[in-house]
Amino acid sequence: MGCASLRKYVSYSTIKMAVIEDVVLGTVHYLCMLGVAAYIVLSLLGYSSYVKDDAPIGSVRLQMHPPTVIGKHGHGCNPDVFGCNFNFTSPDTLGYCTQSGAAGKGATRPLQCALWDDNEVVQPVIEGSPFYMATRVTESNETLLCDDPKSGACAHTYGIACNASFTYKPDCTVPAQRSFFVADVESFTLLVDHSVRAPKIPSIHASAFQMHGKLTSCTGTDIIPASTTEGQDVFTLGELLSTIQMKDGRCGVSLDDASTVTGSKNSIRYDGAILVLNIEYTNIKPWSGVQPDITYEYKLDVLHGTKSKVEQQIFKQYPQQRVIRDQHGLKLVVIQTGRLGIFDVQTLLVQLTTTLTLFAAATTLVDLLALYVLPHRAAYRDAKVEEVLVRSKRRVVLANPLKWRPPSSRPDDGPSVRAGSLSLPGHGAGTGAYADDDV
Incomplete structure (x- = not known):
């Protein structure tokens, strides 16, 4: 060689x-520089890309109470405390109750109404997500017919009894079943107690007492929730339903609206539905950066095309007699999302390196135009x-x-x-x- x-x-x-004194190259170069500068400002200041962030995780406790008499302090009492009285709306004034004399069919068909407290409305009682609230119940009295495999095949282990009793008759024409709506369920209050933390940033964590938030409504307004002395937020079920944006553009949901299930001729109160409560947390504010406190935002949605139910078994005489409750209602699923972060020098250096790379890329683009594209290349x-x-x-x-x-x-x-x-x-x-x- x-x-x-x-x-x-x-x-x-x-x-x-x-x-090079060329108007085309100069214009392209300064436009590229301006674009990169605008991106840097939006990224660093607007989105706070210099922040080391993490997706939050947390826990939620949900609790429901029936409407109670308003006391001197301006809010309802705790029904678990002696002397606290309920304050239900009379079924005689509720259009979905037959006690009111209302008539209708399909989605507006009324049923007999019953007054239930929170221990009956919420089944199973887990105080977490998903959280179930009954709106329609079908009760069936059942009697044990066959539980001995030696006697041959069992057509039924339990059979529905007859005439509001626990006596089974094969030729019964009036089964021991009844269906009813839970009266005034919209007036029940829902307590939301939640906490959050950033798993990759141990210094970021907070309880409900240390945070403050709002409920976003489909009207575009923000609702500041009532809260307990310990910081838990309290809503009525009707208040939550009024904030949901429907697919057809309507703002707010009534339990007497038509079911979202395709082909169903019943109401939401009759079929039930699945609700999703999204809680979005952040301690980062656009153009201001990391904030000392964590804030959150509630947003409620309904899953269209769904219904919800649970079943409950209550023994009257074990194991011969039992009551089966087929409960349709609202299932509430809570999802915790958001962005939590802290200022981080290493993250800032990475962003600055990216910035320099973008400026170099813009210069390289103009060089390529000068050397290989323009007439005087x-x-x-x-x-x-x-x-x-x-x-x-x-x-x-x-x-x-x-x-x-x-x-x-x-x-x-x-x-x-x-x-x-x-x-x-x-x-x-x-x-x-x-x-x-x-x-």
């Missing part, structure tokens, strides 16, 4: 500054790229020196070059002449 070939493979490339390439050949210790050769002459200039005119800049008189009016000579 000769010396010339060796020089080719071990050559060194460095950066050369060339100022040959002149721009000669001005930007020079090849220096080292022949010996005493001899250095420029392989491609620029000698540019405008077409209209005299032959002895030299190139228009000033202080390291290349000026192109007659740019766009024609092409120039080039000469590559050794010096």
Whole structure:
């Protein structure tokens, strides 16, 4: 391998500054720089990308109470405390109760109504997510018919009894079953007690007492919830339903609206539904950065096309007699999401490195336009790229020196070059002449 070939493979490339007076290149360059600068401002200040963030996790405790008499302190009492009285709306005034004399069919068909407390409405009692609230119940009295496998095949283990008793009759025409609505369930209050933490950032954690939040309504307004002395938020079920945005554009849901299940002719109160309560946490505010307190936002949605029910077994005389409660209602699923974070120097350095890369990419884009796209690309390439050949210790050769002459200039005119800049008189009016000579 000769010396010339060796020089080719071990050559060194460095950066050369060339100022090109071209309106197109200058405009593209400054537009790219402006775009990168705008992205940096939005990313660093608007989105706070310098923050080390984490997706929150947490726990939720849900509790329901029936409507109670308002005391001197301005809110209801605790029904688990002696002397606290319920304050139900009379079924005689509720249009979905037959006690009111209302009539209808399909989604507006009334049923007999019963007054239930929270221990009956909420089944199973788990105080977590998912949380179930009954709106319609079908009770069946059942009697044990067969539990001995030695007696042969059992057509039924339990059979539905007859005439509101626990006596089974194969030819019964009036089964011991009844269906009814739970009266005034919209007036029940729901207590939400929740806590949150960032699993990758141990210093970020808070309980309900340490946070404050709001309920977002489909009307565009924010509802500040009532709260207990320990910071738990309290809503009525009717208040929560009024904030839901429906698929057809309606704002708010009534339990007497048509069921969201395709093909059903019943109401939501009759079929039940699945509700999703999203709690979004954050301690990062756009344009302000990390905040000292965590805030949250509630948003409630309904899963269209769904119904919900649970079954409860109550033994009257074990194991011979039992009552089966088929309970349709609202199943509430809670999802905790959001963004929690702290200022982090390492994250900031990564963002600054990305910023420098974007500026370099913008410059590279303009260089590509100058060297390979625009009409005077040959002149721009000669001005930007020079090849220096080292022949010996005493001899250095420029392989491609620029000698540019405008077409209209005299032959002895030299190139228009000033202080390291290349000026192109007659740019766009024609092409120039080039000469590559050794010096």
